[in-house]
Every structure is written in structure tokens, then in C-alpha cells.
Amino acid sequence: MKRLVGVVLLLSTLLLADKTAWVEGVDEAFARASREHKMVMLFVESSHCRWCKRMKERTLDDVMVQQKLSGYVAVKVQRSDRELLASFPQIQGVPTIFLMTPKREIIESVIGYFTIEDFLSYLDDVEKEMH
Numbered sequence: 001m002k003r004l005v006g007v008v009l010l011l012s013t014l015l016l017a018d019k020t021a022w023v024e025g026v027d028e029a030f031a032r033a034s035r036e037h038k039m040v041m042l043f044v045e046s047s048h049c050r051w052c053k054r055m056k057e058r059t060l061d062d063v064m065v066q067q068k069l070s071g072y073v074a075v076k077v078q079r080s081d082r083e084l085l086a087s088f089p090q091i092q093g094v095p096t097i098f099l100m101t102p103k104r105e106i107i108e109s110v111i112g113y114f115t116i117e118d119f120l121s122y123l124d125d126v127e128k129e130m131h
Contacts, residue, residue, distance in 0.1 A: 020060045022074050026084060029075035034102035041072040044088075044096040046079045051113040052095040062116045068123050072099075099126055 023029040026042070033040045043060075045052035059065055060074075077084055079094050088098065092111055099107045108126045 020056065020066070020069065020074050022076050024075075026075055026077065029073045030100075030102055030104060033073040036073065038102070039072050039107065040098075040100040040102065041069065041074045042098040042100060043074065043076045044079055044085070044091055044094055044098070045076060046094045049094045055095045055113050059114055059116050059119050065116060065119060068120060 023032060029040050029042070032038075043052075043056075045056075060069070079085070079091055079096075085091060087104075089106070089109070094111075095113065096109060096111045098109045101107060107130065110122065114122060
């Protein structure tokens with residue numbers, strides 16, 4: 001019984017630890033990316049978007065995706081924040097993901113929901129183009 005409780009506690013800890021570490025605020029995300037020499041993943045969402053929720057819960061919180069995203073600084077932005085998004089290309093739909101340099105240059109952008117495998121493949125393709 002003790003072993004079972006230990007396994008359950010370990011799995012619970014791992015599941016909770018695998019959540020995306022979102023940075024609060026766009027300016028802080030780019031400052032941190034600059035300090036840590038990482039790219040920024042800016043995730044544009046809407047509070048009522050079911051695909052945004054699925055993307056965060058199913059794809060972005062996956063362990064393999066988390067490992068890949070450790071090389072990025074992740075920040076979320078609400079589509080309704082028009083002032084903040086004014087410097088970006090027009091948002092055609094959500095979720096939209098911008099992969100950006102610490103200097104706010106857009107490397108790549110994509111719209112829509114991705115499965116784990118497709119998102120990992122997408123990140124691999126972008127990283128290959130960068131090198």
C-alpha cells in the first residue's frame with residue numbers, strides 16, 4: 001500500500017510539474033529571452049476559444065513538448081488586447097503562435113490547433129531553418 005501511495009504521489013508531482021511556465025507580461029518575456037539567449041513563443045488566445053484551451057492542455061503541457069519549449073520563453077496574450085497586439089500582423093484566428101527573437105522579430109507564425117506530434121515537427125522545422 002505504501003508503494004502505491006508513493007507511485008501516486010510521484011505521478012501527481014510529475015503531472016503538475018509539466019505545465020508550461022508562462023511568463024507574466026510581454027515586456028518581461030522579451031527581457032528574459034534576451035538575458036537567457038532564447039526565442040519567445042507568444043501564444044495569442046481568446047478566453048472563449050476551445051481550441052486554445054485544448055492546445056494548452058493537450059499539446060503545450062505534454063512532457064516532450066515541454067522539453068522542446070525549455071529553449072523558449074513562453075508568454076500568453078489575449079486577442080482582445082488590441083493595444084498590445086497593434087505591433088503584430090493582424091490576427092486571423094486563435095490560437096496563433098508567434099516564434100520571435102528577443103529583439104521582437106517574427107521568425108515564424110502559425111494559426112490553429114496542433115497535435116503533440118505535429119507541433120514538435122513544426123518546432124523542429126523552424127529550428128532547422130534557423131541554423
